[in-house]
Amino acid sequence: VAQILRPTKERPVPTRGETRALFDGAARGYDTLAQLLSGGQYLKWRDRLVTAATRHGVGNGSRVLDIATGTGLIATPLATEGAEVTGLDLSRGMLKAARGRAPHRTRLVQGDARRLPFPDHAFDATTMSYLLRYVEDPAAVLLELVRTVRPGGFFGFIEFHVPQDAFWRSLWRLHTRLVLPTGGLLGGPAWWRVGRFLGPSIETFWDRHDLAAVRTMMSDAGLGEIHIETPSLGGGLVALGTRTGTRAARRDGGPGGRSSIRRTR
Ligand SMILES: C[S@@+](CC[C@H](N)C(=O)[O-])C[C@H]1O[C@@H](n2cnc3c(N)ncnc32)[C@H](O)[C@@H]1O
Numbered sequence: 001v002a003q004i005l006r007p008t009k010e011r012p013v014p015t016r017g018e019t020r021a022l023f024d025g026a027a028r029g030y031d032t033l034a035q036l037l038s039g040g041q042y043l044k045w046r047d048r049l050v051t052a053a054t055r056h057g058v059g060n061g062s063r064v065l066d067i068a069t070g071t072g073l074i075a076t077p078l079a080t081e082g083a084e085v086t087g088l089d090l091s092r093g094m095l096k097a098a099r100g101r102a103p104h105r106t107r108l109v110q111g112d113a114r115r116l117p118f119p120d121h122a123f124d125a126t127t128m129s130y131l132l133r134y135v136e137d138p139a140a141v142l143l144e145l146v147r148t149v150r151p152g153g154f155f156g157f158i159e160f161h162v163p164q165d166a167f168w169r170s171l172w173r174l175h176t177r178l179v180l181p182t183g184g185l186l187g188g189p190a191w192w193r194v195g196r197f198l199g200p201s202i203e204t205f206w207d208r209h210d211l212a213a214v215r216t217m218m219s220d221a222g223l224g225e226i227h228i229e230t231p232s233l234g235g236g237l238v239a240l241g242t243r244t245g246t247r248a249a250r251r252d253g254g255p256g257g258r259s260s261i262r263r264t265r
Pocket of ligand 1: 034067068069070071088089111112128129130131134135
């Protein structure tokens with residue numbers, strides 16, 4: 001038990017190929033897996049994000065981009081609200097599952113969030129979920145995502161977080177190190193891989209970046225009215241913002257470039 005409760009060593013960010021393989025394999029039965037991985041909290045966080053988007057005015061005829069759309073768990077309720085949703089994901093397997101769920105008019109695109117095939121300000125809202133742990137430079141990816149939102153538009157995402165309270169953190173470690181891989185075993189090899197991957201991946205991300213850093217990344221990307229909350233005893237994260245009127249400049253060399261973030265008017 002002591003071994004399980006000890007923090008894990010840093011886990012490298014998976015390559016694009018590894019990410020694809022991970023999710024192509026897990027697409028079947030993913031929705032059950034998502035609920036299991038989040039201790040039954042996933043839909044609560046998802047609903048919080050969708051409600052925030054609709055309160056912001058997302059609805060009939062709004063143009064919405066949902067990044068890392070997966071099986072369409074976020075794209076679908078937004079489309080049901082009447083939005084014209086485009087869902088983008090790396091994994092063909094996940095997109096195939098999304099096709100089976102999302103309303104017919106939902107556009108599904110295979111692509112990489114690090115370099116989006118959409119012009120600046122093309123959408124009234126952009127949403128995203130569980131993506132930042134899969135990229136080397138989350139600040140650059142946020143910049144790339146936020147540039148697609150029109151000034152005044154909505155941007156929001158959800159992610160896993162690590163409880164800060166020592167007691168809940170210990171239980172969280174037991175959940176991620178024991179329950180998830182064991183639950184994964186029940187669902188077969190793909191679930192096992194995701195179950196084993198998740199806890200260390202979440203912990204590595206939050207060892208590298210705290211909430212203040214995420215807030216700074218959001219504001220550097222061109223967001224104002226930023227609101228971040230960590231529901232479910234700190235195990236989840238819902239981050240919301242509004243695209244400011246200023247235009248976020250790309251880093252030199254585009255997303256993933258090394259120079260600091262600049263903003264121009
Ligand atoms: C944990 S799943 C989340 C899926 C869905 N949004 C949900 O809420 O259940 C993470 C998704 O991110 C996608 N993904 C990871 N890296 C990506 C990238 N660079 N570009 C686009 N999608 C990516 C994966 O293929 C996977 O479908």
